[in-house]
Amino acid sequence: MDIESIYTELIAEESRSTEHRRHLEAPTAALKGRNPSCGDEITLELSVRDGIVEDAAFTGVGCAISQASTSLMIGLVKGQTTGKAKKLAETFLAMLKSEIPAGDPALDELGDAAALQGVARLPARVKCAALSWHTLAEALEKEV
Amino acid sequence: MAENENFRNDFPLLRQEMNGRSIVYLDNGATTQKPESMIRAMCGYYGGCNANPHRGAYALSVEATGIYETARERVRRFIGAKEAREIIFTKNATEALNLVAYSYGLTNIGPGDEIVLTVAEHHSNLVPWQRVAKARGATLNYIYLEPDGNLSEADIAAKITNKTKLVAVAHVSNVLGLVNPVRRIADRAHEAGAVVVVDGSQSVPHLAADVEALGADFFAFSGHKLLAPMGIGVLYGRAALLEAMPPFLSGGDMIEYVEEQESTYAGLPAKFEAGTQNVGGAAGLTAAIDYLEALTFAKIQKIEGDLLAYALPRLRALPWISLYGCDSGRDNKTGIITFNVKGVHPHDVATILDSEGVAIRAGHHCAQPLMKYLGQAATCRASFYFYNTRTDVDRWLDALEKVREVMRVGH
Incomplete structure (x- = not known):
């Protein structure tokens, strides 16, 4: 296994990024995502107005994969319509299930988050990468 | 430790590879490997x-x-x-x-x-x-x-x-x-x-x-x-x-x-x-x-004690390692070493160690109240058995350096 292709510099740096790690002043949705078996725990806050994810942020603890995945996700969905954000979550989760081949243009939509594609080869860690995206999908369901 | 090197021959699984490397199995607290006779x-x-x-x-x-x-x-x-x-x-x-x-x-x-x-x-x-x-x-x-x-x-x-x-x-x-x-x-x-x-x-x-x-x-x-x-x-x-x-x-x-x-x-x-x-x-x-019983517990304790005495001073010398339960003054320590790599989550440690052929446990070890008491969300655990060797300890510690390299901590 080429571990460096999974823990890329981008993932390592992003896992420590504080850019999106904060509380929103007036979130319209706040949802907790947990992986009890490994202790990953994030709280995702969204500020949705007129069908647009105007702002998003998170707090929590977890492994580098869960933290990087959350941070990249927020960077990606901020400013998007809720419909687009849902679609992105579907694409990301499909990528983790190896349902999208490498090089597929659908992955371009994910931007830097596509760097987590290698996690699909680590069955024990897929849930770490998926946590925040499931939480996002759930939060958006409640928004509608 | 040429002597306990021979025990490995009794264990078919330990002769296999994991991720292209000979297996260093340090998760004996979870389950042990099985001898041919069993x-x-x-x-x-x-x-x-x-x-x-x-x-x-x-x-x-x-x-x-x-x-x-x-x-x-x-x-x-x-x-x-x-x-x-x-x-x-x-x-x-x-x-x-x-x-x-x-x-x-x-x-x-x-x-x-x-x-x-x-x-x-x-x-x-x-x-x-x-x-x-x-x-x-x-x-x-x-x-x-x-x-x-x-x-x-x-x-x-x-x-x-x-x-x-x-x-x-x-x-x-x-x-x-x-x-x-x-x-x-x-x-x-x-x-x-x-x-x-x-x-x-x-x-x-x-x-x-x-x-x-x-x-x-x-x-x-x-x-x-x-x-x-x-x-x-x-x-x-x-x-x-x-x-x-x-x-x-x-x-x-x-x-x-x-x-x-x-x-x-x-x-x-x-x-x-x-x-x-x-x-x-x-x-x-x-x-x-x-x-x-043929092996005797005296021998098992001697081997595990030697592995502890070999590993612990080296781990203590690494300022980026935290140890838990490794400083008892009562001479009652068994071959379980619970640790963290500072700045790296235990699951990332375990995944990177796995890529080097080293199996350890990461998580709450089915002891969540203890984790909370220790103020840790999770820890890593290496646990020995008599078929482990000083070479296994070397491979584990080398792999810990690799963890820091991959995660770009202190490098």
């Missing part, structure tokens, strides 16, 4: 004499019964019990502890009674007691730790009172790896009129455990942590206690007479062994105990 005993049973024991009058069934009851006698001697009927076979330590909780606990513990546990218990010796306490209106009281990870002497003295009906304690903590003063706790509990339930899962594979010397009223362990297959476990209970307890699981084999409205139950140990039992597992357990 695997042969299992195959021998299923290939040569499989039949339902205690039933048929034909030769195969008689032979299966013999294998099963031989295992019981072997276990009795192994843990120093007085009578074979005090040995109940279960699926694992968890089932054994649940048997005590549901049968003894629900019957003998009532409103206002107290159950004393240690904060370092595995969930298997904790959650069943929570359920008993909730069902019966009893209170759970915890013995906490000294700064070095040993059980607080003050708590042992103060928490066990005349309201205490039961004390549940691990012989060795599966996270801290420290041998607990079970005898002292048992004496204190018996003075107070309480019974003592000992979880021996992490002790029996590594040291000579004697239920009489420990003062244990109940003692549970899993076969798979001591070279035997998964699916066979043991509950020891004092005969007088077991005799007075109602059955746990009921059905075939545990009865005398069954009428439409009433049944009478078999005597010990059958009363607690409902349904067809794991005879193949029992055959494997006998072979595993044979292997360990």
Whole structure:
């Protein structure tokens, strides 16, 4: 296994990024995502107005994969319509299930988050990468 | 350590590779690997004499019964019990502890009674007691730790009172790896009129455990942590206690007479062994105990002690490693090293170690109250057995450097 292709510099740096790690002043949705078996725990806050994810942020603890995945996700969905954000979550989760081949243009939509594609080869860690995206999908369901 | 290098030849799995590297298996606290002799005993049973024991009058069934009851006698001697009927076979330590909780606990513990546990218990010796306490209106009281990870002497003295009906304690903590003063706790509990339930899962594979010397009223362990297959476990209970307890699981084999409205139950140990039992597992357990006794616990402790003495000073010299339970002044440390790499989450550590062929455990180790008490969401755990070598320790420590490189910590 080429571990460096999974823990890329981008993932390592992003896992420590504080850019999106904060509380929103007036979130319209706040949802907790947990992986009890490994202790990953994030709280995702969204500020949705007129069908647009105007702002998003998170707090929590977890492994580098869960933290990087959350941070990249927020960077990606901020400013998007809720419909687009849902679609992105579907694409990301499909990528983790190896349902999208490498090089597929659908992955371009994910931007830097596509760097987590290698996690699909680590069955024990897929849930770490998926946590925040499931939480996002759930939060958006409640928004509608 | 040329000597214990040879043990590896007895273990087919250790001759394989993991992620392109020879396996460094340091998760023995979770389960041990299996020697060829044990695997042969299992195959021998299923290939040569499989039949339902205690039933048929034909030769195969008689032979299966013999294998099963031989295992019981072997276990009795192994843990120093007085009578074979005090040995109940279960699926694992968890089932054994649940048997005590549901049968003894629900019957003998009532409103206002107290159950004393240690904060370092595995969930298997904790959650069943929570359920008993909730069902019966009893209170759970915890013995906490000294700064070095040993059980607080003050708590042992103060928490066990005349309201205490039961004390549940691990012989060795599966996270801290420290041998607990079970005898002292048992004496204190018996003075107070309480019974003592000992979880021996992490002790029996590594040291000579004697239920009489420990003062244990109940003692549970899993076969798979001591070279035997998964699916066979043991509950020891004092005969007088077991005799007075109602059955746990009921059905075939545990009865005398069954009428439409009433049944009478078999005597010990059958009363607690409902349904067809794991005879193949029992055959494997006998072979595993044979292997360990031929090796001797003196030798096992010498090897594990050497690995600890080799690894700990090197780990302590690394400022980026945190250690838990590794500074006991009591000479009671077993081969479990719980640690963290500062700035890296345990699951990332374990994944990167895996890519180097090194298997360790990361997470809460089924001891969430202890993790909370230590202020850690999770930790890494390396746990030795006698087939580990100094080379394994070298590979593990080299892989820890690799963790820091991959995660770009301190580089």
